[in-house]
Amino acid sequence: MSTDYQAAREASGVRLREIRLSTPRGRLTGTQLAREYGWNKSKVSRLENGKQTPTPDDLRMWVDACGQPETYDELLARLRGFESHIRSWRRQLAAGHRPVQDAHNDAQANSSVLRAWESSWIVGILQTPDYARAVLTRSAELHKSPQDTEEAVRSRMKRQELLYSGGRRYHIILWEPVLRALICPPSALAAQLDRLMGVIGMDTVELGIVPLHASLKVPPGVGFWIYDDRQVVTETWHAELWLDDAISVETYLRTWKLLQKSAVYGADAHNLIHSARRMLPPP
Structure with a gap:
């Protein structure tokens, strides 16, 4: 995997973590987020550390669980940006x-x-x-x-x-x-x-x-x-x-x-x- 692609995926993960830690209801733990959708609890960690590429559905569920649906377009644009290079x-x-x-x-x-x-x-x-x-x-x-x-x-x-x-x-x-x-x-x-x-x-x-x-x-x-x-x-x-x-x-x-x-x-x-x-x- 290219260095540029991985760097972009890691940057996306940092942004996901920021959103999870700044929900309107206060800090949401990774375990709580995973439990919300029946995800394996390691999935949140993999996404936030750039070890897994999110799908558009992952992003939608993430922002909804964090009470910040307005950030979806930004996250999707990030995803489309690095996916345009590696598909x-x-x-x-x-x-x-x-x-x-x-x-x-x-x-x-x-x-x-x-x-x-x-x-x-x-x-x-x-x-x-x-x-x-x-x-x-x-x-x-x-x-x-x-x-x-x-x-x-x-x-x-x-x-x-x-x-x-x-x-x-x-x-x-x-x-x-x-x-x-x-x-x-x-x-x-x-x-x-x-x-x-x-x-x-x-x-x-x-x-x-x-x-x-x-x-x-x-x-x-x-x-x-x-x-x-x-x-x-x-x-x-x-x-x-x-x-x-x-x-x-x-x-x-x-x-x-x-x-x-x-x-x-x-x-x-x-x-x-x-x-x-x-x-x-x-x-």
């Missing part, structure tokens, strides 16, 4: 994958120059429906989230309209193992690789592949997107990070440029994709 999958996927896909659609629609590095799978903007369906299904299974796969796939496919609407330039780099990872049935991967070969030469997409044997300036690490050199989106198994501070953006941009030095394009990229296609088992 846990548990919270994001509570309503399924479709809202997450819609958020990415909006972010890309509002950008002109988009750079991506991906070391795990084909990026969503270039996915076929069957490949996207496999990825999203596995994600829902991992996170035990609602299965709205078909709606999520439709939203992800809608994003691809941005490739043809003009006004944007995609600079995408994939690591070669991505071309061979069977995170979907072989037939779906074959169609996905055909799709990638068809992307090469598009005037809105620059597709590079970093060969497995290439000398790397930096380790491959996790995938990420950079929007207009102003915002970075990357993800871990537990959360998505949306970063907009200048130092972080510059670090990711520098990383992307170092990875680009190892990438091949045009016919060389086509040959790598075609080679991966030929290695698939026959249908």
Whole structure:
């Protein structure tokens, strides 16, 4: 968890403690507050010490128990502030994958120059429906989230309209193992690789592949997107990070440029994709 995120969570906890200790009826103990809602008594301590992120419902119950409902908007704004940087999958996927896909659609629609590095799978903007369906299904299974796969796939496919609407330039780099990872049935991967070969030469997409044997300036690490050199989106198994501070953006941009030095394009990229296609088992 980032230092900035943890510091913000701890500051929020300090504010929660202030509210609990200054109720109109006098000081409210943590035990009394926990008993009010049947919480585990350690929950109050975890929230006040920045060890647990409150939910909006937690905040509402807290201010109501403390007789200070007017502080709810302030606390919610604090929560939204640090959640805008680290968005846990548990919270994001509570309503399924479709809202997450819609958020990415909006972010890309509002950008002109988009750079991506991906070391795990084909990026969503270039996915076929069957490949996207496999990825999203596995994600829902991992996170035990609602299965709205078909709606999520439709939203992800809608994003691809941005490739043809003009006004944007995609600079995408994939690591070669991505071309061979069977995170979907072989037939779906074959169609996905055909799709990638068809992307090469598009005037809105620059597709590079970093060969497995290439000398790397930096380790491959996790995938990420950079929007207009102003915002970075990357993800871990537990959360998505949306970063907009200048130092972080510059670090990711520098990383992307170092990875680009190892990438091949045009016919060389086509040959790598075609080679991966030929290695698939026959249908």
